[in-house]
Amino acid sequence: GCCIEAVPADVVGGVTANVFVEPDGTARLQSVQQQISSPQYTCAGVVHPQTSAPFEAIRDAAMSIAGAAFRKKITGYISVDFVVFRRPDNRALRMWAVDVELRITNCALAHSLAMLTTGAQYDHETGHCIVRTRQQQLGASSAGGAGDVSVASVTTTSEVGETTRPLCYAYSGVLHHPFISALRHAAFFSLCKQRGLSFDVHTRTGVVYHLVDVLLCNCLGFLCIAGSFHQCAGMLLDSVDFLQQQLNAANASHTEGACNVNALLTAARNMAQKAAVERRRQIGQQQQQQQQHASQSFASTTRR
Structure with a gap:
């Protein structure tokens, strides 16, 4: 058997809203994530924050579905998938709900893990997640009296302020490969650290690994947390x-049915390319605005 679904012609992206419905019917939107679509039109992973549709529209639609679920005596965790596309006549954004998961999903848990590791605060009204970090400055002080022959140097740290940034992450989902268990665990994670694929507890950025029990289960996931979308995309691709x-070095051959690594690799490359294009566009706009501001300032000075 098979399932045939219609796909809009001009798809902007897929969005997932994770909702929790209390036993009394109170619904809370816990997170909104943008799907990483594989070439097979399946969700290969998620990124946050989403940029496909206005948050208010997603929130209202998710709350409406949560209310309908409660009237059907359904409570607990609900994940609703939406597809966002443009109408062919007036290019206006439209959004359709295409799937509902009546359970807590790995993607919803990835958001909770990202919130936990970064200490981010979630605003249920705006959908923004803010990470607050304290900047520390290194300083050196000397220990010992005037008559001491040797003076020990002690490094101290002092807090110089607090910075805020939006929470940005990319989650790979659970990767399956029949030969992941063939990797030497200690050597693999040591090489990951040498490659820079580790988590920095001070900046609260880096890669958090999703392990299903042990690598012997042939499953592995990556949660890449950074300060911007293009950094997350590059980190996930790496x-x-x-x-x-x-896996190639271990001569691990595989079949497509038992492996989704190649599909995610293709999706990650496409996402990284789009992020790079968007980054260049933003830089170009900033440079253009700076040039316009400089021209206006020069013209104002000349008139004076």
């Missing part, structure tokens, strides 16, 4: 590409 390199 992580999946590194895993593929290690």
Whole structure:
């Protein structure tokens, strides 16, 4: 058997809303994520924040579905998938609900893990997640009296302020490969650290690994946390590409039915390319605005 679904012609992206319905019917929107679509039109992973549709529209639609679920005596965790596309006549954004998961999903748990590791605060009204970090300055002080022959130097740290940034992450989902268990665990994670694929507890950025029990289960996931979307996209691509390199080095042949690493690698490359294009566009706009501001300032000075 098979399932045939219609696909809009001009798809902007897929969005997932994770909702929790209390036993009394109170619904809370816990997170909104943008799907990483594989070439097979399946969700290969998620990124946050989403940029496909206005948050208010997603929130209202998710709350409406949560209310309908409660009237059907359904409570607990609900994940609703939407597809966002443009109408062919007036290019206006439209959004359709295409799937509902009546359970807590790995993607919803990935958001909770990202919130936990970064200490981010979630605003249920705006959908923004803010990470607050304290900047520390290193300083050196000397210990010992005037008559001491040797003076010990002690490094101290002092807080110089607090910075805020939006929470950005990319989650790979659970990767399956029948030969992940063939990798030497200690050597693999040591190479990951040498490659820079580790988590920095001070900046609260880096890669958090999703392990299903142990690597012997042939499952592995990456949660890449950074300060911007293009950094998350690049970090996810590096992580999946590194895993593929290690599997190739171990001569781990596979069949497509038992492996989704290649599909995610293709999706991660496409996402990284789009992020790079968007980054260049933003830089170009900033430079253009700076040039316009400089021209206006020069013209104002000339008139004076």
